[in-house]
Amino acid sequence: GAGVSQTPSNKVTEKGKYVELRCDPISGHTALYWYRQSLGQGPEFLIYFQGTGAADDSGLPNDRFFAVRPEGSVSTLKIQRTERGDSAVYLCASSSWDRANYGYTFGSGTRLTVV
Amino acid sequence: DAKTTQPPSMDCAEGRAANLPCNHSTISGNEYVYWYRQIHSQGPQYIIHGLKNNETNEMASLIITEDRKSSTLILPHATLRDTAVYYCIVGYKLSFGAGTTVTVRA
Numbered sequence: 110g111a112g113v114s115q116t117p118s119n120k121v122t123e124k125g126k127y128v129e130l131r132c133d134p135i136s137g138h139t140a141l142y143w144y145r146q147s148l149g150q151g152p153e154f155l156i157y158f159q160g161t162g163a164a165d166d167s168g169l170p171n172d173r174f175f176a177v178r179p180e181g182s183v184s185t186l187k188i189q190r191t192e193r194g195d196s197a198v199y200l201c202a203s204s205s206w207d208r209a210n211y212g213y214t215f216g217s218g219t220r221l222t223v224v
Numbered sequence: 225d226a227k228t229t230q231p232p233s234m235d236c237a238e239g240r241a242a243n244l245p246c247n248h249s250t251i252s253g254n255e256y257v258y259w260y261r262q263i264h265s266q267g268p269q270y271i272i273h274g275l276k277n278n279e280t281n282e283m284a285s286l287i288i289t290e291d292r293k294s295s296t297l298i299l300p301h302a303t304l305r306d307t308a309v310y311y312c313i314v315g316y317k318l319s320f321g322a323g324t325t326v327t328v329r330a
Contacts, residue, residue: 142318144318144320150322151311151321151322152268152318152320153320154317154318157316157317202268212258213258213270213318214270215267215268215269215270217267218267
């Protein structure tokens with residue numbers, strides 16, 4: 110596609126429920142990143158995929174958070190037993206393998222609200 | 225990834241150049257410097273990046289000091305639409321700090 114697509118754009122869920130957030134990267138981009146942005150703060154790194162594998166998941170806050178990218182394209186961020194503190198905008202970004210020549214392109218994010 | 229330091233806010237007059245400083249004194253030799261901006265309720269937008277040499281594109285110029293410990297983003301002719309939070313980031317993880325809130329005034 111022309112850009113990074115994230116769905117849904119907004120998600121409201123009840124505390125304790127399970128949610129899935131989807132990211133469609135730019136076609137051909139091998140690197141994919143997930144970030145979380147709370148109100149008034151900069152994006153916080155969560156996880157980075159190179160192809161199908163999670164090259165760095167050091168930013169995932171706890172074991173309730175999990176992300177997959179089974180075919181090296183679309184990625185899903187999964188949050189179990191959601192808490193009110195999980196409310197934030199979840200951003201996805203992708204880049205070509207050649208980061209030397211290309212920047213990272215971000216999607217518009219999914220705004221998650223846990224009530 | 226190296227951390228960066230930016231001033232929290234900056235005002236700029238419309239039509240004038242905006243010079244945004246960033247310190248990244250712990251940058252490693254192979255880490256790129258990236259600049260992004262974020263307009264309210266949108267995802268971060270890529271502006272420019274560089275390794276050692278100064279870079280220029282249609283949006284901005286990036287000046288990196290010889291020791292690579294700091295850089296400056298230059299918006300040559302600021303417009304009201306350039307009002308945003310500007311982030312200076314180094315390394316592949318794109319560890320965002322608080323950024324600089326730039327307000328362009330008419």
